[in-house]
Amino acid sequence: MFRSRRSLLVRQLWKQRCITSNRGQGEGAPPNPEDLHNALRPAVHQLFKKLKDEHLWQLSEAVKSRGRWDCGCIWLPWEVRAGKQVLPPQVLLCRLYRWPDLRTNAELKSLSHCQNFWRRSGEGTTICCNPYHLSRLAAPEVAISFGSKVKSCRTVLSRVPLTEEESDFYNVRGLQDTTLSRGSIQDGHWCKLAYWEHRTRVGRLYSVTEPSVDIFHDLPKASGFCLGFLGSGPSNEIVRRTRKKIGQGLVLSNEQGDVWVYNRSEHPIFINSPTLATAPARGQPVHKVLPGFSIKVFDAEQAAHLLGCYDLGDGPCDPHSVRISFAKGWGAYYSRQFITSCPCWLEILLSTPDIVCAPY
Structure with a gap:
């Protein structure tokens, strides 16, 4: 009876594989996911055989929920062999359920709620291979205009300077609403979050004291900054x-x-951060980050060279503030020229000691 239930679960897991074509990182059209999966089938079945019953059930729950709730770590030996092919199990399962065009383990990053994140390199003989405990490192996409159409490119960074209107907004209101209310690490939090709808801030600043925080509109079994509970509902x-x-x-x-951001939604997010800019660039790039991808939005070492608030050419920029728009992009190649025109966006105000914010 137990053997038949296990066989049924294995068949269901195979049927639940990702068949949606993903955009590859290289040139040309991505390979057919079905062809990739058929090539992986021997290794996949070897992996399923190595999984204990409880881990097989955990994997099934993780795949069904698509990461909407945490099913715990799923442990396997470092490598799974199928004939002459040897693959890390996390790469194998991420190819099967999330990114058929994934190539190597170097493209993956463990999320902070996974035990892999806290283990030293080379520690232990097993590794968590829960595909939703992993993110894919972003090759940032920035919009580029071709006539009347907007396309995306992974290698060219579009410089999106602050407009005069947006500069005025941050000169007059931004320093009052952010810098003066930022606080310091000594206050017990490492950042504060401000949620905006167009030019209106909704709700109070949210202080973050834990190493990581979920920011969401609808996520069962989660705690953190729930945007769905703010206000009485937008008109x-x-x-x-x-x-x-x-x-x-x-x-x-x-x-x-x-500071890292992992996009766990089903839509892209758009990010602006001074430490993502290529110095000494004029204006600030806006990066498009696809679902399932992670990106370092704040580099402490790079930020140490950015003293106070400095001028990027078209307005002041706070080197300890990050702005993220949900689903809608902004900048020179969008109908929205600046983030205050975006319907829903987030401001991350990093707490840093002894910052004096005064433009040159």
């Missing part, structure tokens, strides 16, 4: 539609002073 139809797209939102984590 603007565009805001209402965008709020629904936030879904599982993102994970914000402080990793030894650097």
Whole structure:
């Protein structure tokens, strides 16, 4: 009886594999996911045989929920062999259920709620291979205009300077609403979060004291900054539609002073951060980050060279503030020229000691 239930579960897991074509990192069209899966089939079945019954059940729950709730770590030996092919199990399962075009383990990053994240390199003989305990490192996409159409590119960074209107907004209101209320690490939090709808801040500042925080609109079994509970509900139809797209939102984590964002929603997010800019660039790039990808939005070492608030050419920039728009991009190649035109966006105000914010 137990053997038949296990066989049924294995068949279900194979049927649940990802068959949606993902955009590859290289040139040309991505390979057919079905062809990739058929090539992996011997290794996949070897992996399933190595999984204990409880881990097989955990994997099934993780795949069904698509990461909407945490099913715990799923432990396997470091390598799974199928004939002459040897693959890390986490790469194998991520190819099967999330990214058929994934190539190597170097493209993956463990999330902070996974035990792998806290283990030293080379420690132990097993590794967690839960595909939803992993993110894919982002090759940031930035919009580029071709005539009347907007396309995306992974290698060219579009410089999106602050407009005069946006500069005025941050000169007059930004320093009052952010810098003066930021606080310091001594206050017990490492950042504060401000949620905006167009030019209106909704709700109070949210202080973050834990190493990581979930920011979401709708996520069962989760705690953190729930945007769905803020206010009495937007009256603007565009805001209402965008709020629904936030879904599982993102994970914000402080990793030894650097700050990472993991996009766990089903829609892209758009990020602006001074430490993502290529110095000495004029203007600030806006990075598009696809679902399932992670990106370092704040580099502590790079930020140490950015003293106070400095001028990027078209307005002041706070080197300890990050802005993220949900689902909607902004900048020179979008209909929205600046983030205050975006329906739903987030401001991350990092707590840093002894910062004096005064433009040159």
